[in-house]
Amino acid sequence: MQKTITEPNLRLLIDTLVSEGKRVIGPKAAGTMTLYEPLSQGEELNLGELPRRSAKEAFFPLCETILTYERDKEGVRVTDVDPQAIPETVLVAARPCDVAAAPVLDSVFSWDFKDEFFLERRRKTTIIGLACARADDACFCTAVGLSPGDTKGSDLFLAPLTDGGYRCDAITEKGEALLAAHADLFSDAATAEPLPLAEPTLGKLDLEKIRQWLDTHFEDPLWEEIAARCAGCGACAFLCPACHCFDIVDEGGEEKGARRKSWDACGFGKFTNHASGHNPRDVQPSRYRNRIMHKFKYYVDKFDQRLCTGCGRCVRACPVGIDIATVLEEINSK
């Protein structure tokens, strides 16, 4: 189903969803940056720029409590956090490079162990994607098989029109249902042309060639050349829509406390530290190699998907200027 919506009505849609008790998350000004944050009204929606952090937090929060414990006269009482309490959510105006990562993450979170916290959020979230009309030097979605108008992962998809409104395509049943429930805010026919989409500058990469090279170059001078300067800060993993490693830590004392699931990063020095003290990835190049191997070989071998949507966040944020697109280009040229 295809409809159009004006920008004022898009903001009104957010007001309506909030008044229905839904959690609405979308790009919002936060100090000097834009972040995906809960919106309390449509006026807060900031459509101007790519949010600094990815939208994965809608499904996979930076830190979440999964159980609490307390000692009382009877003994120790353990209370599980109920994933069913997760609210119905609408993620609004999420960029294609963010949205495309969500179905990629479904594979790992529903593989040998079903992560009910992640999966319940996915079930309860309707995603309204937004096409990109502008790319910067770090964007390379087209090089990894996506595009600024890619609807992968979206339930409803907005494409900006020359009159300031949006063409709105329902991609899934969830999207159809949202359209039908708020039909008064949408109109039938497009009255204007779509705005031209963004054009990232990096050309296509041969991702299968890259996978094959990785298959045979676990040991290679490239890893030392690229990653000797990596500071192991983890910014690349924390900002990435597809990175998903986490740690589980008990916090508290003998009387009470909580078990929390928190993001982790393979760039951190102690990420693979064993209880014995042995660390199989004891130097930074081996950690950066794992980052590339995981994204472009291991996950492909296991799930036939890549853990990179070309959003460019790691490129913009890396304090020592490591550029994953340049690394991929170099491997591609070998």
Ligand code: SF4
């Ligand atoms: S690896 Fe970098 S460019 Fe690729 S999705 Fe993650 S943050 Fe974006």
Ligand code: SF4
């Ligand atoms: S952002 Fe750069 S310095 Fe920090 S861990 Fe990633 S590659 Fe290393």
